Amino acid sequence: MAKDKRVEQITDMEVDFAQWYTDICRKAELVEYASVKGFTILRPYGYAIWENMQRIMDAEFKKTGHENVAMPVLIPESLLKKEGELVNGFAPEVAWVTHGGSEELEERLAFRPTSETMFCDHWSRVLHSYRELPMLYNQWCSVIRWEKTTRPFLRSREFWWQEGHTIHETAEEAMAETEQQLNCYADFFEKVLAIPVVRGRKTDKEKFAGAEATYTVECLMKDHKALQGATSHYFGDKFSRAYDVTFTGRDNTLQYPFQTSWGSTTRMIGAVIMAHGDNNGLVLPPAVAPIQVVVLPVAQHKPGVLEAANALRDRLLAAGLRVKVDDSDNSMGWKCAQYEMKGVPLRVEIGPRDIENGQCVMVRRSDGEKTAVALADLESAAQEQLRLVYEGMYAKAKKNLDEHIFAASSIEEAKALQEEHGGFIKTMWCGELQCELDMKEKAGMSSRCMPLEQESLGEVCACCGRPAKHMIYWGVAY
């Protein structure tokens, strides 16, 4: 079917993956650049994806007892500086407020780059007894990090996220929370976004500033580059001590609670684009698609066609789906291309002959498969097709991941594999920073994580030959 020019101008991913990505961001009307350098606008269609992500994640967080709060967006410099590692990690990227109205502030205020410090400050004032623990908080907000180079969703001076912050009576409980939230993210990526992940622990070099341990879900994009999906941090009682957060314990002594934080961002939209998109545009997982089904009337000027299309919409809406009829006077070719660009998971076509035959045609965005469906079976067939869309997307992404994990036993071999195939290169590692730096310098790869599911590839570190402590994944990352 011939496509309209307005929809066609998208670079093939094989020609220029970065341009293909940017093209989708713009043509699918997800984002637009703002007049502030490095900042982006989330347009209605992009924001609707984020809203669906928020709704699903928020419900999961609440199931495990988390409560939402809102902390101030500005943090006094002195407060931010109480924990040395954190401030060293974030100081170069902080935006500073120095004036309120016409007055110059006595102390400059940081636009939050992350809110551990505010939560600790709050807890230092409201926490009294072990009976009040755990405190399981989360907030949805935007943060600013003054990045030098930016790309929509992936790296932006302002981005939208959730940041969970919790304190617990014991280290064990805090560690269990860290793991629970890591698994919550992994489930969200796999079951909702149809993106398989590798769960693992970050090296000391790559962990969150100030954390004792950072856990991550790492995923692989279609260009075989790695993307850090979301992270979950364990802090021990380091921040509690720095911010004087204490409680009276069961034994009546003053104690420091153990802390976690965990975050996921609008970068997940970037992950969806690069894990599933194709040369016709976005391919959205049904669970987060703003429109799950678009109904297109064929020969809509013919009697009964529009009514039939609207009836399909009403039935699908009643079945709880997000549905739209496009009865505009654009050509069928334009409409098909447009909803492909926007990644709508299922297209339903109905025309005069379909009506005669008591059927409609369903077309899956993910693989183009067409199925004629009896109108009587509309709702169950749509649900089934959406399930198949999800499964097909997950299977394809899983195949991409599985076929792009390679074992290496030296930096040279790792480099050659990365250059030839991309993906994750797994090696044994001694645990030393110098070997990470060597891998980065010689093979251009950063450590992605030490997978929770360890396997033995040998006895010695691929970088230095000394005894190995961990199996580790390397990659070129976004």
Added chain:
Amino acid sequence: MAKDKRVEQITDMEVDFAQWYTDICRKAELVEYASVKGFTILRPYGYAIWENMQRIMDAEFKKTGHENVAMPVLIPESLLKKEGELVNGFAPEVAWVTHGGSEELEERLAFRPTSETMFCDHWSRVLHSYRELPMLYNQWCSVIRWEKTTRPFLRSREFWWQEGHTIHETAEEAMAETEQQLNCYADFFEKVLAIPVVRGRKTDKEKFAGAEATYTVECLMKDHKALQGATSHYFGDKFSRAYDVTFTGRDNTLQYPFQTSWGSTTRMIGAVIMAHGDNNGLVLPPAVAPIQVVVLPVAQHKPGVLEAANALRDRLLAAGLRVKVDDSDNSMGWKCAQYEMKGVPLRVEIGPRDIENGQCVMVRRSDGEKTAVALADLESAAQEQLRLVYEGMYAKAKKNLDEHIFAASSIEEAKALQEEHGGFIKTMWCGELQCELDMKEKAGMSSRCMPLEQESLGEVCACCGRPAKHMIYWGVAY
């Protein structure tokens, strides 16, 4: 029933209304002060009320075709300054970002005090044709206004709100949108928050900086002071012209769209406190209460009581209510006082004798009314009691409003009425600024609005004696 000390420390509203208000904000655990001057923290219980408000309003906005977006939080000074009235109105209250990381910015950036400028800037780049109109946008975010004196919810340097921004092909459509959203707010106040409002238009002095017309819903608190609930603005094409937002019209000429904006904030929580609260604490409208029903087991150590309480909770949860059982070892007196403080609309008590009699007891927070209910009727009785809570709250607030509107025909009379009764003083008005200034200086009242439902109280302005143009409400406002 004797109350525990922890719950009792709240000032009577008759003794010190301001202190009573602050006490509720703290003791009901709605907010906490932050270590940044003038900023507040929304704690879980306060934020949960806001989430319920957001969910209900957001659904209403979407029903009329509005879409959510996210605009950058920082606005370049030059962009903010393009529309003179707006910047003059907000400049004294703007927080300025001057440094990003270690670099000083070439142009300082304003933390958004409101986002008309960003929306216009965006539209100037994405709008092309009348076919794309109207654009009906909204965003949920926080804004900063550098206020000198602050009070939780009512006036805070950072507050959370929604700001709707729309552009339309014609002035008529934009005006219809302005009115539609005003009515949307009025319905929300009356049907959800149980707060009756006066719908009206602001004077030029009190309107939003840069607007052609500002409409407002004004309500009355228990101390008979007025509170501006939410506002809806009509801009004509003033901002479109200032920001060069254009589209190709039906006649193929370049045209400027007509614009509206409308906003409501976390101040609505303050309105709920002061419109409904009493000396036992918060009284929440059922629709926004985080916990709608609290189930308290009486003599919970006796066999079967806890199980019975949990069974009630499960049935009420299944009926779609927000329910909690408190089986802590706090005393019954403490629990009752605690949930009264938190404003939980309905308390359900069940003890051994109730179980024997196949009943439970329901107690309404709003008026203390107790009703014995057969367990078989639990769900319908709870729904009915919550309806009665809402109706009782609305009736009481309506009575307060109706009994505190007084007509005056001179500034002196207006002043005397305000001093004796508080409330809204209505007079005729010539429309001149000088008379508003006189009323403020001599009677300490600002104009609240010119009600949409006008009545004739006479022929001349109460302030200057010249011919009157409007009936107007005056009051002492938060």
